[in-house]
Amino acid sequence: MAHIKRSIILKATATSMGFPSHAVHLRYQYRKAISTRPYNARGKNLVRCDACLLAKQFCTCGSRRQLTSNASFLLIMYDDEVLKPSNSGRLIADLVPDTHAYIWSRTQVNRKLLALLNDPQYQAYLVFPSEYAQPGQTVVEKVEPIGPCSAGVNKRPLFVLLDGSWREAIKMFNKSPYLHSLPMLSFTPETAAKYGLRKGSRDFQLGTAEVAALALGVAGEAHNAASLNAWFALFIESSMFSRSRKSTLDRTPLNQLTYAFHQSLHK
Numbered sequence: 001m002a003h004i005k006r007s008i009i010l011k012a013t014a015t016s017m018g019f020p021s022h023a024v025h026l027r028y029q030y031r032k033a034i035s036t037r038p039y040n041a042r043g044k045n046l047v048r049c050d051a052c053l054l055a056k057q058f059c060t061c062g063s064r065r066q067l068t069s070n071a072s073f074l075l076i077m078y079d080d081e082v083l084k085p086s087n088s089g090r091l092i093a094d095l096v097p098d099t100h101a102y103i104w105s106r107t108q109v110n111r112k113l114l115a116l117l118n119d120p121q122y123q124a125y126l127v128f129p130s131e132y133a134q135p136g137q138t139v140v141e142k143v144e145p146i147g148p149c150s151a152g153v154n155k156r157p158l159f160v161l162l163d164g165s166w167r168e169a170i171k172m173f174n175k176s177p178y179l180h181s182l183p184m185l186s187f188t189p190e191t192a193a194k195y196g197l198r199k200g201s202r203d204f205q206l207g208t209a210e211v212a213a214l215a216l217g218v219a220g221e222a223h224n225a226a227s228l229n230a231w232f233a234l235f236i237e238s239s240m241f242s243r244s245r246k247s248t249l250d251r252t253p254l255n256q257l258t259y260a261f262h263q264s265l266h267k
Contacts, residue, residue, distance in 0.1 A: 019064055021051075022093040022094065023100050024082060024093040025090070027082045027101045027102070027103055028053075028083065031079075031080070031103060035083075048242075052238075053087075054238050055242035058238045060235065063234070063258050064094050064095075065262070066096075066097050067224045070157075070219075070221070071098075071157050072100070072122060072158045072159070073098070073158070073215075074101075074102075074113070074159070074161070075092065075099065075163045076102055076161070076176075078162075078164030078171075079103060079104070082103065086239065088209035089163040091212075094231065100113075104164075106175045106176075114178060117158075121156060122158035123156070123157055124160055125143065125160065126160045126179050126185065127161055127184075128162065128184055132170070133184050133186075137181070137182075137184055139184045140183055140184070140185055142218045143157050145219055159219075161208055185218070209229075209231070212228060213225040213228040227261065227264040230257070233257050233261075234257040234258055234260075237257050
């Protein structure tokens with residue numbers, strides 16, 4: 001069985017290269033280009049992959065796959081969030097083809113971002129706790145899935161995620177009036193956050209990828225939600241290995257999580 005697992009992992013790695021850069025990669029390159037000094041993340045001396053930002057020896061790019069999804073995502077990222085190796089927003093763009101990303105500005109709203117929110121092919125939902133809803137702002141707990149059984153609903157759900165620390169997300173919401181007219185998708189996870197890298201002080205402060213997985217679930221794509229969660233789990237373990245908290249000699253946990261991710265794609 002171990003031999004079969006290793007074969008699947010090696011085959012996946014060998015055949016998965018060549019995916020184009022996605023929206024978060026492009027934002028990363030832009031933000032890095034305009035920086036006046038290097039971003040000193042924890043483990044700044046590591047030699048990192050330019051795409052996944054993990055240590056090169058634990059790079060996950062070779063295992064990346066794209067999902068078939070009727071959902072779309074828009075990441076509104078706080079200034080330097082895209083530079084952080086611990087950012088999990090890029091994991092959404094890794095898997096979900098129709099993912100957009102923009103860097104937030106309080107004074108200059110990106111016109112392409114506004115055009116996306118008003119694009120008639122989408123129904124935008126701001127994914128945020130309902131306790132922050134503005135007066136009159138619609139709050140929903142589920143999304144009508146698109147497809148043959150969608151009761152005539154043709155618009156793709158566009159899940160808007162505020163990508164930053166919890167404090168930064170609240171600031172982005174409060175200072176962005178264009179978000180206050182969007183219907184707000186809100187849910188309370190049954191379990192506390194598993195995000196071990198930058199976990200918030202409250203249970204519902206999940207990593208961005210975890211929030212995206214919950215959104216996929218309520219949109220009727222439980223299989224894709226499971227794949228994103230599996231990809232997130234591999235990211236966490238690879239990050240821990242990158243930080244030298246685990247032995248570099250025994251890669252069994254990484255191999256098991258890689259196998260679990262690829263298995264999730266076939267369920």
